[in-house]
Amino acid sequence: MRGSSLSHPEVVEALRPFIVTFWGQSNNERLPDDVLPLHQASGGASHFATGSNVRCFVLDADGRLLHWFNGFPNHTGNPMGRSSDEFAAYYVREINRSGAGRTARRAEMPLKLPEVGNxxxxxxxxxxxxxxxxxxxxxxxxxxxxxxxxxxxxxxxxxxxxxxxxxxxxxxxxxxxxxxxxxxxxxxxxxxxxxxxxxxxxxxxxxxxxxxxxxxxxxxxxxxxxxxxxxxxxxxxxxxxxxxxxxxxxxxxxxxxxxxxxxxxxxx
Incomplete structure (x- = not known):
């Protein structure tokens, strides 16, 4: 991802055992069949009154919903006023609440900037x-x-x-x-x-x-x-x-x- 809290090192580590995907809706288009039950489980459209318009879902290997949470820590104040560290701590805490975390084998890879020959x-x-x-x-x-x-x-x-x-x-x-x-x-x-x-x-x-x-x-x-x-x-x-x-x-x-x-x- 080109930046954002999902690229924070602590979030990357928490997401390492998972397959990550996303879907975005615009102009009230129809929700796909595999997204609709998740949307309904999180309160559907009525949830906008108490939560954000970004929702995260943690599924197990069989596609069963284990936990969902708002994309922003709360619905009050300005979420963009938070630091990336605050967002990262929130994401890690919610991901771990699912109980689905596993220890992923990690290959040590040195952090490098992208490079070109010319x-x-x-x-x-x-x-x-x-x-x-x-x-x-x-x-x-x-x-x-x-x-x-x-x-x-x-x-x-x-x-x-x-x-x-x-x-x-x-x-x-x-x-x-x-x-x-x-x-x-x-x-x-x-x-x-x-x-x-x-x-x-x-x-x-x-x-x-x-x-x-x-x-x-x-x-x-x-x-x-x-x-x-x-x-x-x-x-x-x-x-x-x-x-x-x-x-x-x-x-x-x-x-x-x-x-x-x-x-x-x-x-x-």
């Missing part, structure tokens, strides 16, 4: 958020024609941001957000300007379309410094910053949450 790595996060929304996301993208696009400039030249769309389309936040797919369109003009004998500066505004056409686009800036060798670009360090559109149900209006993405070339 490309970029992106570090994506909301700035200033303290809850699950602050979960960072790391993406790695193998290069195709991007380095050709960013070949050393002899003078300032304009580059269509869409030519770097394989990088920029991934600049969206963690899976606790409604957006679960990359941006569908990348627009804008970037200027690549010489900055010394072996460096250049890339800068400009970008606009990216969210998959949900009802949502406003992401507007931001992309700035980067490139260092060149005899064969072309050998290093890139860049930052994408902007306001990510989120609908504030309390204010009944769209709000921009500050989003920051650091981009570094790999393997250098």
């Amino acid at each position: 490309g970029v790595r992106l570090f994506i996060r909301f700035t200033g958020q303290r809850d699950a929304h602050a979960s960072p996301v790391v993406e790695a993208v193998e290069s195709l024609d991007e380095w050709k696009t960013l070949s050393p400039p002899t003078s300032a030249r304009e580059i269509d941001a869409a030519k770097l769309s394989r990088w920029l389309r991934l600049c969206y936040p963690a899976g606790v957000n409604e957006q679960l797919e990359p941006y569908t369109g990348v627009h804008g003009k970037l200027t690549l300007t010489p900055a010394g004998p072996n460096q250049a500066v890339l800068a400009g505004k970008v606009r990216m379309d969210l998959p949900d056409r009802k949502s406003p686009p992401f507007d931001g800036t992309f700035r980067a410094v490139l260092t060149y060798g005899t064969g072309g670009a050998v290093r890139l360090r860049g930052v994408v910053e902007g306001g990510y559109p989120r609908f504030d149900w309390n204010q009944v209006a769209w709000a921009d949450w500050p989003l920051t993405v650091a981009i570094e070339s790999r393997p250098d």
Whole structure:
């Protein structure tokens, strides 16, 4: 999962013996036959008055319901004001209440960042958020024609941001957000300007379309410094910053949450 409390190490450990799946409903569509009895066991639609619209179910190996719980610790206050550690402790406690926990064989695997042989790595996060929304996301993208696009400039030249769309389309936040797919369109003009004998500066505004056409686009800036060798670009360090559109149900209006993405070339 691209972030959220389910990616917390303590929750991952508690879920290790289980097979995890999910189903999401929109526009009051019909519940599948295997989901309907679980929904009814948790109170059905009437439960929205006392619980959240996210429910978790623990089943045994034969599909029998052992325990269910709300996706949020309670129905009062602002659940997004809680820390990821609080959410994790709640999930672990409820999972263990099912009595279905087993000791899973665990292979020791060192924690590593995703890597590519020739490309970029992106570090994506909301700035200033303290809850699950602050979960960072790391993406790695193998290069195709991007380095050709960013070949050393002899003078300032304009580059269509869409030519770097394989990088920029991934600049969206963690899976606790409604957006679960990359941006569908990348627009804008970037200027690549010489900055010394072996460096250049890339800068400009970008606009990216969210998959949900009802949502406003992401507007931001992309700035980067490139260092060149005899064969072309050998290093890139860049930052994408902007306001990510989120609908504030309390204010009944769209709000921009500050989003920051650091981009570094790999393997250098």
